[in-house]
Amino acid sequence: MIDLIGLIVAIPLVVAGVNMLAGSRLASGPSSRRSRWNGWFATGAMTLAFVIAAGALLELLSLPAEERTRIVTVAEWIRAGAASVSLDLRVDPLSITMAMVVTGVGSLIHLYAIGYMEHDERPWRFFGYTNLFCAFMLVLVLANDFLLLYLGWEGVGLCSYLLIGYWSDRPDAARAAKKAFITTRIGDVLLMLGLFVMWVHFGSFEFDTVLGHEGVLPEVAAGTATAIALLLLGGAVGKSAQLPLHVWLPDAMAGPTPVSALIHAATMVTAGVYLVVRSHALFEVSEVALTVVAVVGLAGALYGGLASIGQYDMKRSLAYSTMSQLGFMFLAAGLGFYPVAISLLVAHACYKALLFLTSGNVMHGLHDEIDVRRLGGLRRDMPWTAALFAAGALSLSGLPPFSGFFTKDAILDLASHDGRTWAYVLGTIGALISAWYIARLFFTAFLGTQRYEGHAHEATPLMRAPLVALAIGGLFIGLWLAFTPEGRLATFLEPTLGPLEEGTAGPSTPVLIAISVVATLIGIAVAWSLYRPRNAERWISFPEREPGMAGVLGHAFYVDGMYAWVVGNVGLRGARALAWFDGAVIDGAVNGVGRLALGAARLAPIWQSGKVRRYALSFLAGGAALLLYAAVRV
Amino acid sequence: MPLDNVVFWVFAPLSVATGIGMIVVRSAVHAALFLVVNLFTIAVMYLLLDAPFLFAVQIVVYAGAIMVLFLFVIMLLGVDRGDARNERLFGQRTTAVILAAAIVAELAAAIRAGVGFATRAPEGFDAVNAGGNPSALADVLFRDYFFPFEVTSILLIVAAVAAMVLALRRSRALTQREIEEHAGDDLEALAVAPPGAPEQVREPTP
Amino acid sequence: MRTPIAYFLLLSAILFAMGSASVLLRRNALRIFMGVELQLNAVNLSLVAFSRMHQELDGQILAFFSMVVAAAEVVVGLAIIVALVRRTSTTDVDQAGVLRG
Numbered sequence: 001m002i003d004l005i006g007l008i009v010a011i012p013l014v015v016a017g018v019n020m021l022a023g024s025r026l027a028s029g030p031s032s033r034r035s036r037w038n039g040w041f042a043t044g045a046m047t048l049a050f051v052i053a054a055g056a057l058l059e060l061l062s063l064p065a066e067e068r069t070r071i072v073t074v075a076e077w078i079r080a081g082a083a084s085v086s087l088d089l090r091v092d093p094l095s096i097t098m099a100m101v102v103t104g105v106g107s108l109i110h111l112y113a114i115g116y117m118e119h120d121e122r123p124w125r126f127f128g129y130t131n132l133f134c135a136f137m138l139v140l141v142l143a144n145d146f147l148l149l150y151l152g153w154e155g156v157g158l159c160s161y162l163l164i165g166y167w168s169d170r171p172d173a174a175r176a177a178k179k180a181f182i183t184t185r186i187g188d189v190l191l192m193l194g195l196f197v198m199w200v201h202f203g204s205f206e207f208d209t210v211l212g213h214e215g216v217l218p219e220v221a222a223g224t225a226t227a228i229a230l231l232l233l234g235g236a237v238g239k240s241a242q243l244p245l246h247v248w249l250p251d252a253m254a255g256p257t258p259v260s261a262l263i264h265a266a267t268m269v270t271a272g273v274y275l276v277v278r279s280h281a282l283f284e285v286s287e288v289a290l291t292v293v294a295v296v297g298l299a300g301a302l303y304g305g306l307a308s309i310g311q312y313d314m315k316r317s318l319a320y321s322t323m324s325q326l327g328f329m330f331l332a333a334g335l336g337f338y339p340v341a342i343s344l345l346v347a348h349a350c351y352k353a354l355l356f357l358t359s360g361n362v363m364h365g366l367h368d369e370i371d372v373r374r375l376g377g378l379r380r381d382m383p384w385t386a387a388l389f390a391a392g393a394l395s396l397s398g399l400p401p402f403s404g405f406f407t408k409d410a411i412l413d414l415a416s417h418d419g420r421t422w423a424y425v426l427g428t429i430g431a432l433i434s435a436w437y438i439a440r441l442f443f444t445a446f447l448g449t450q451r452y453e454g455h456a457h458e459a460t461p462l463m464r465a466p467l468v469a470l471a472i473g474g475l476f477i478g479l480w481l482a483f484t485p486e487g488r489l490a491t492f493l494e495p496t497l498g499p500l501e502e503g504t505a506g507p508s509t510p511v512l513i514a515i516s517v518v519a520t521l522i523g524i525a526v527a528w529s530l531y532r533p534r535n536a537e538r539w540i541s542f543p544e545r546e547p548g549m550a551g552v553l554g555h556a557f558y559v560d561g562m563y564a565w566v567v568g569n570v571g572l573r574g575a576r577a578l579a580w581f582d583g584a585v586i587d588g589a590v591n592g593v594g595r596l597a598l599g600a601a602r603l604a605p606i607w608q609s610g611k612v613r614r615y616a617l618s619f620l621a622g623g624a625a626l627l628l629y630a631a632v633r634v
Numbered sequence: 635m636p637l638d639n640v641v642f643w644v645f646a647p648l649s650v651a652t653g654i655g656m657i658v659v660r661s662a663v664h665a666a667l668f669l670v671v672n673l674f675t676i677a678v679m680y681l682l683l684d685a686p687f688l689f690a691v692q693i694v695v696y697a698g699a700i701m702v703l704f705l706f707v708i709m710l711l712g713v714d715r716g717d718a719r720n721e722r723l724f725g726q727r728t729t730a731v732i733l734a735a736a737i738v739a740e741l742a743a744a745i746r747a748g749v750g751f752a753t754r755a756p757e758g759f760d761a762v763n764a765g766g767n768p769s770a771l772a773d774v775l776f777r778d779y780f781f782p783f784e785v786t787s788i789l790l791i792v793a794a795v796a797a798m799v800l801a802l803r804r805s806r807a808l809t810q811r812e813i814e815e816h817a818g819d820d821l822e823a824l825a826v827a828p829p830g831a832p833e834q835v836r837e838p839t840p
Numbered sequence: 841m842r843t844p845i846a847y848f849l850l851l852s853a854i855l856f857a858m859g860s861a862s863v864l865l866r867r868n869a870l871r872i873f874m875g876v877e878l879q880l881n882a883v884n885l886s887l888v889a890f891s892r893m894h895q896e897l898d899g900q901i902l903a904f905f906s907m908v909v910a911a912a913e914v915v916v917g918l919a920i921i922v923a924l925v926r927r928t929s930t931t932d933v934d935q936a937g938v939l940r941g
Binding site: 646700711723735749756790 | 850855877885889908909910
Binding site: 613 | 863864
């Protein structure tokens with residue numbers, strides 16, 4: 001099955017093509033039926049890909065641990081003189097894990113979208129884009145070299161743009177799509193520069209060359225490694241919406257909710273984490289880069305959490321939550337606990353997708369209402385959705401024995417044992433804030449009195465089924481994968497990511513567990529006291545009572561506004577200066593040549609007066625000049 | 635004092651003076667006459683330079699034939715009155731004077747560099763002029779320069795024909811009406827002139 | 841001969857300059873033509889002088905040919921001037937600005 005791994009990419013790609021080209025003919029009849037045909041086709045492709053990935057996983061498991069890296073060559077790709085890059089896919093524990101997440105969660109989301117997009121006019125377009133996205137994402141995680149990874153990277157960026165702006169007639173969606181693309185582009189440029197340095201130094205993009213293999217670190221000076229690592233981190237920061245390139249993620253919620261779940265929770269935004277974890281060897285050679293990763297992650301975790309508290313739009317709140325959770329993943333990677341970062345990635349994919357899709361249920365049932373101030377008491381009309389949301393919330397909050405606890409807590413645990421007190425303290429505060437914001441969403445939207453008009457209709461069984469699967473995964477996958485160094489995932493990933501060593505500094509594990517549980521409970525308790533049904537009036541009127549604080553939180557510390565000001569003023573002025581330069585200097589030069597020619601042309605006829613005596617003067621003057629030359633020379 | 639020196643120093647200033655005179659005088663006829671005298675002086679120079687044949691030819695051809703032609707045309711066209719005082723072309727006078735002076739200066743410099751002001755010609759020319767100047771010239775002419783000689787003869791024929799063609803005035807038959815209309819006028823001029831051409835020759839306008 | 845050759849050449853240069861001056865300064869076509877003739881004669885003089893200096897007859901031959909050609913040229917040139925005057929009814933060359941660019 002491993003040799004067929006190329007099909008994982010090919011099948012969604014082909015189905016995407018079929019859907020986009022012939023999808024309108026594949027289905028006929030009312031739009032709801034049409035979306036079902038296109039959607040089932042697309043979901044089938046994803047499921048098939050999942051089966052292949054699972055098969056490859058099983059085959060990998062049958063091999064002894066040291067041999068669990070297989071490279072499958074699909075074709076020769078680029079040949080430029082002596083250099084050549086071939087299209088190789090890599091099947092190793094890390095890439096298979098990522099592939100399982102993409103195909104597994106992806107299939108479930110596709111299934112959900114069949115019901116969600118039933119009123120869409122052209123569903124083949126939607127499902128074509130989503131399949132295309134999955135194909136690119138799989139290319140990204142299965143690539144054996146950085147160039148192919150970059151291909152997938154760009155591809156998912158494109159699909160993200162297409163899908164955020166799917167409802168292209170909405171100006172906010174179109175703007176958000178552009179913003180996403182342009183912001184991640186900045187990161188992409190940094191990534192590209194990193195690839196350039198990589199090529200110059202190593203002469204190759206292949207993982208085995210650049211990252212070393214079999215435990216041997218790559219031969220590269222610390223300075224170069226720092227440069228490459230930081231540039232790669234730049235790309236990761238853009239794609240994973242970390243500070244300072246995070247501004248696109250909240251706005252990207254203008255896209256359809258399945259898109260938010262798939263791209264902006266489970267898969268694309270995790271590409272940055274994957275990149276850092278995959279390249280950890282380079283980061284380790286450089287002393288500085290890992291610290292930067294950890295700092296960026298920690299800052300993002302805290303920032304995202306605080307911003308999430310200030311959002312009244314449920315999806316925006318979840319978007320900042322995603323940023324915060326990704327920050328935790330980066331923190332884990334920066335501290336050197338790569339398997340834990342991956343396990344958080346896996347768990348987060350499940351429960352964040354679940355949270356997004358349940359908010360999708362809310363939107364679907366209430367005609368796109370998503371502001372919690374106008375929700376409330378949804379558990380009565382939508383019991384299933386409420387229960388599923390609660391499941392996701394429990395997973396995220398970090399209460400044992402659910403996934404959040406095993407993954408997020410593991411990071412803090414390992415940090416403390418490694419002697420990183422600051423990371424531990426700030427991380428615990430971040431965990432507290434996480435519990436706070438997710439409990440807030442649940443209390444405000446699903447409990448209390450109904451603040452919306454009419455009746456909200458619950459999601460169809462077709463839409464509920466995948467959510468149930470995600471809920472089970474979200475709740476219990478942490479337990480199954482287990483966080484300890486001897487845990488399943490850590491052991492599985494050891495050939496690629498190295499052993500996970502646990503130090504012995506600081507308080508013992510039971511103490512840490514107790515602190516963590518207490519922190520989570522405090523967060524939930526704070527949320528209860530602020531947002532319980534009794535205090536509905538208080539928290540709804542918060543923006544009027546405290547406009548400053550509400551503004552700061554609501555606008556996420558005005559980072560977006562700052563960027564807009566910089567681009568608008570500095571950028572615009574710079575652009576105007578360049579435009580002036582272009583018009584005056586460059587155009588002026590070009591036009592000036594023309595004017596010069598015209599002027600010269602106007603000068604010339606002066607001598608053609610028609611007066612014979614003038615001509616005679618010219619003759620004699622010329623003759624005198626020649627005589628002068630002859631006289632002087634001789 | 636050697637004779638040729640005297641002759642030179644008499645005729646050279648005369649040459650220059652007549653040249654200046656030719657430029658300066660207002661009447662075209664007077665200018666032509668000055669030119670004639672100038673050509674005579676040049677002929678004398680030729681004599682000084684041991685070229686008696688050219689001396690004769692100069693007088694006969696240049697002064698005798700060419701200048702007479704000039705005078706014929708001047709009289710024919712009746713353009714005796716001088717040019718107006720003011721110069722309509724800007725800077726023409728100044729530039730012309732400067733140019734002329736420059737040419738002289740440059741040539742003087744070239745002469746000084748090439749020949750040197752003190753060099754005298756070798757004493758005798760008799761060896762070259764063996765058998766008399768015309769005879770010697772004929773020798774060179776009909777031997778070494780025979781082809782150019784033939785070509786110039788063709789040239790002369792062509793020139794004559796060209797002159798005839800250019801000066802030709804075709805007359806047309808006048809209609810009876812025109813004869814009656816223009817009774818008393820110069821019918822010949824009317825027959826020749828293209829219809830509508832002015833019949834008087836205008837002087838250069840002041 | 842006791843006068844240095846250079847004096848003849850210098851005289852030739854002066855006559856040439858005067859001929860050029862006549863060409864440039866006069867408006868009457870015939871007087872311009874007379875200036876051209878003076879130029880030709882000046883050159884002939886220098887030819888003969890050089891011939892004397894180099895002890896060869898080639899200079900005199902060349903001067904001879906120059907005279908012949910000058911004669912032909914005068915004939916044609918005067919015919920042209922006559923035709924031009926008939927056309928424009930004036931001898932002022934400034935009026936004959938047909939070559940204006």
